[in-house]
Amino acid sequence: MSFVPEPVGRRERNKQQKLDRITAAATELFAERGVDEVTTQQIAEKADVGTGTVFLYAKTKGELLLLVQNANYSDALERGRSDAETVSDVLDAVMAIIEPIVRCNRTQVDNGRTYLREMVFGNPEEPHHAEALAIVVRTEEAVAAVLRRSERVGEAAAATLAHVVSAIMFLAMAATVDKDRSVDEIVKNIRAQVSALLP
């Protein structure tokens, strides 16, 4: 078996490098200053590409944010999911899934809220958007799985309720009204709502 010789041509490698540079530049600038305080020009400059090039890799600035942050949310979900396995109470287990996501979302409030805005109002056909939606689906599946532990929740009801839970999460994290709330306050707020809908 010979060494696999990078089955890609120069073109593919260049593209990958550019994508990496853009991702790195955007990650750093967004984290430092927040998405609204960074221009796409600055990202292009830092990544050492033309301004138009950025938009070959992400169709909008919002998509660029999704590209940069999806991995964080995915990680947060996995952490919560495994935590939830060690928790017996259903409500506590649901909250174990939710808490790391809220924490991830609030690492930088503006970025977190913009991420959510993009998810709901952006174009779901864009690849990074689709990935974000896939994470939501996985989150709802994880919540549904926990809900099914309770024998008071039916198979179908679990999926529906999980969707309701994600609606609750969305509003609690996104609303401008709650902009200045801490992670703990938001989690508490979500908990109260989830608690009300468990039979």
Add this chain to the structure above:
Amino acid sequence: MSFVPEPVGRRERNKQQKLDRITAAATELFAERGVDEVTTQQIAEKADVGTGTVFLYAKTKGELLLLVQNANYSDALERGRSDAETVSDVLDAVMAIIEPIVRCNRTQVDNGRTYLREMVFGNPEEPHHAEALAIVVRTEEAVAAVLRRSERVGEAAAATLAHVVSAIMFLAMAATVDKDRSVDEIVKNIRAQVSALLP
């Protein structure tokens, strides 16, 4: 008691007239073409005011949309609220409140979704925004009142559940994924979720 002689000076009257012209122009253009296909310039022109003047009456284009549409939602709520009184089943009564709002929201899909986006992500301190939030509060109160008919729902739980219902409504109407769904489909979708959380 003498006739109250318009206690306002020329200044106040001029302001009111400008506001009326701007509101009329925006209402018409938004309805005809959709918020994204109309520029603030065009609204200013149609209202016969300077471009800057528009922004004295609404701080952003989004606020302008709230200004124009708030009354419609308020009316829709009142219609639904009175309809709900004639419906005995709790779930049906909640849906009686919701349906006119969804219908109002879908009169023009893009405007409806932008309205919701502005409500959640806009600046709640702006007057038209505050009014929109007040309508949401009244909607939740109406839903809570219906929920309290059921003796299985506690006093506090009713308010919490009503808030959950408005989260469900928001996502069902706002998400790009559901952009092409009809009013009936959306109402059905909401109904399924609300049904799942009634005890």
Add this chain to the structure above:
DNA sequence: ACTCATAACTGAGTGCAGTCATGATTTGTT
């Protein structure tokens, strides 16, 4: 009637996301 202070109006100007015609690179073909 005249002056002054204040509130309201204005449109040229600014900054930024996103586009597109043109040019550069790479790959496939002979």
Add this chain to the structure above:
DNA sequence: AACAAATCATGACTGCACTCAGTTATGAGT
């Protein structure tokens, strides 16, 4: 090696929401 076709990169450009320095209208005071 030479050419053609396809893909990718670029930055000057466009369109639009929003601003602000300068102007005008109003009302209060004398």
